[in-house]
Amino acid sequence: MNFSETAWKVFNQSIEDYHVLDNVETIPSNPFSEGSLERILYAKNWIDTVQWHLEDIIRDENINPLEALQLKRAIDASNQKRTDLVEFIDGWFLDxxxxxxxxxxxxxxxxxxxxxxxxxxxxxxxxxxxxxEANRESATEQHRIACQAKLDVLLSQKSDLSTSIDQLLKDIENGDVKMKVYKQMKMYNDESLNPILYQKEKK
Structure with missing residues (x-):
């Protein structure tokens, strides 16, 4: 099994596990061994899955403004975890x-x-x-047909992206591509770089 196939299998296990309870507060039970790449990939997708649902919840037009603010901060924190874990995975590849x-x-x-x-x-x-959505019985046939067409495109994209990832890794292994990593250096969460935060400290 090549890398993209392994990653895809792990991602879908994470998604299936999350939807057993379908609750953003669920604490994940990572089934993979400590230090394994699969464990890291599972953790990565779990963050993405929770954030996917947080993004759904915050779009409720009737949401309480205070709850929306709390969700926005949860999404910001999730984004930072996502970035940190991506950089950790790149560190794994660099090693x-x-x-x-x-x-x-x-x-x-x-x-x-x-x-x-x-x-x-x-x-x-x-x-x-x-x-x-393509198989939701409560939806109209027109909706299901439209979603199936979109699903077909996504599946084609999955095939292309998987091939591209495996080709990239092979090119790095063969020395045809130089792997170089830059930290994201996000500024909005840094109290020394976000002017709203560091100006507040002076008051």
């Missing part, structure tokens, strides 16, 4: 390929392996929920 000497003509990819994996994780969620 895996630390003994690879890139060729002199090696290219640099537009995104790192972990950010491509991040897109695959989100895509797994899109496919899961679009499949639900």
């Amino acid at each position: 895996q390929y630390k003994n690879i000497d890139p060729k002199a003509e090696a290219k640099i990819n537009t995104e790192t392996p972990a950010w491509a994996v991040d897109r695959l994780s989100i895509l797994a969620l899109k496919i899961f929920h679009m499949d639900l």
Whole structure:
């Protein structure tokens, strides 16, 4: 089984496990062994799945403003965890390929392996929920047909993205692509960089 197949299997297990209770407060029970890549991928997708549902909840037009603010902060915190874990996964890849000497003509990819994996994780969620809509009995036939058409596109995208990820990893292993990682350096959560936060401290 190649990497993308492994990741896809883990992502879908995480999604299925979450939907047993379908509750954003559920504490995950990661089934994979400590230190394994599968455990990291499961944790990554669980964060994405919870955030997917937080984004649904906050769009309720009748939501209490205070609850909406709390949800917005939960989403911000989730985004930071997501970024941190993506960078952790890139660190895992860097360690895996630390003994690879890139060729002199090696290219640099537009995104790192972990950010491509991040897109695959989100895509797994899109496919899961679009499949639900394409088969929802309470929906109109027109709705189900439209969702099936979208699902077909998502499945094609999954195939292409999976192939691209595996090709990227192979190119890194062969020295044809140089793996280079930049930290995201998000500023809005940093009290020393966000002017709203550091100006507040002066008052």
